Amino acid sequence: MKTKVKTQEELQEIIADLHTAGKKVAFTNGCFDIIHTGHVRYLKVARGYADVLIVAVNSDESVRRIKGEKRPIMSQAERAEVLGALSVVDYVTVFEEDDPHRVITELLPDVLVKGGDWDVDHIVGRDVVEENGGKVYSVPYIEGASTTGIVERILERYCGK
Numbered sequence: 001m002k003t004k005v006k007t008q009e010e011l012q013e014i015i016a017d018l019h020t021a022g023k024k025v026a027f028t029n030g031c032f033d034i035i036h037t038g039h040v041r042y043l044k045v046a047r048g049y050a051d052v053l054i055v056a057v058n059s060d061e062s063v064r065r066i067k068g069e070k071r072p073i074m075s076q077a078e079r080a081e082v083l084g085a086l087s088v089v090d091y092v093t094v095f096e097e098d099d100p101h102r103v104i105t106e107l108l109p110d111v112l113v114k115g116g117d118w119d120v121d122h123i124v125g126r127d128v129v130e131e132n133g134g135k136v137y138s139v140p141y142i143e144g145a146s147t148t149g150i151v152e153r154i155l156e157r158y159c160g161k
Contacts, residue, residue, distance in 0.1 A: 004084035005092045008106050011054060014091065015107055018052055026050035027109035027125075029100040031058045032079050033072045033147040038115075040086070045139045046113040047088040054091045055083050056103050065098055073151070099124040110134045116141030 006014065015025055026049045032039055047053040057079050063072040072079065080092045095103045104112065104125030112129040116138050120126065126136045 004089065005080045005094075008093055008095070008103055011091060011093055011107055015054075015109070023052055024050040024110045025052045025054060025107075026111035026113055027054045027056065027100075027104060027107060028113045029056035029058070029095070029103070030115070031063045031067065031072060031147070032083055033063065033067075033074055034150050035079075035082050035086075036147065036150060038141075038146065040088075042113075042115055042139050043083075043086060043088050046111075046137075047090075049111045049113060049135070049137060050109075052090045053088060054093065054107065054109065055089050056100050057083065057092060057094050058098075059094050059096045062096055062098055073147075101125050101128070104128050108132050108134075112136045114138055 018025055026046055028043070028046045030039075032055070043053065043055070057076060058066065060072055060076045063076075074082070076094050080094055083089050084092045093103070097103075101124050105128050109129060111134055112123060112125050113136075114123045120136055120138045123136055123138065129136055
């Protein structure tokens with residue numbers, strides 16, 4: 001079985017082939033620590049903007065720097081595998097930086113999508129995508145759907161916290 005998890009170098013070749021075939025490529029990124037309905041709905045919308053959806057996942061070290069020492073809960077390999085199992089996701093890659101600017105610059109997607117907790121003007125990589133004729137979208141945030149909320153619910157129910 002072929003894996004959807006690719007290096008950025010592999011994705012550059014894949015994207016070149018997709019563009020040659022006239023396909024549009026969308027890109028999004030995040031920690032995706034515990035996949036939940038908010039993620040799934042967001043990824044469905046992101047996939048609707050293009051023919052192919054690439055998801056860049058923050059590495060374990062990157063998540064720790066962003067979210068704190070107790071995160072991630074799921075390893076980068078597990079998170080990438082789960083995302084790759086979703087039919088709306090065509091490719092997954094892992095990146096080490098705290099933000100995806102370098103990856104976006106290397107891959108040059110046609111469409112950049114982030115969740116509604118990001119205002120379009122503050123989406124990292126917007127400059128690169130728009131300079132290359134692409135579009136940037138902020139998908140409405142699903143209230144109450146978050147990994148932190150799930151963790152808090154688990155603690156409350158099982159630990160009384």
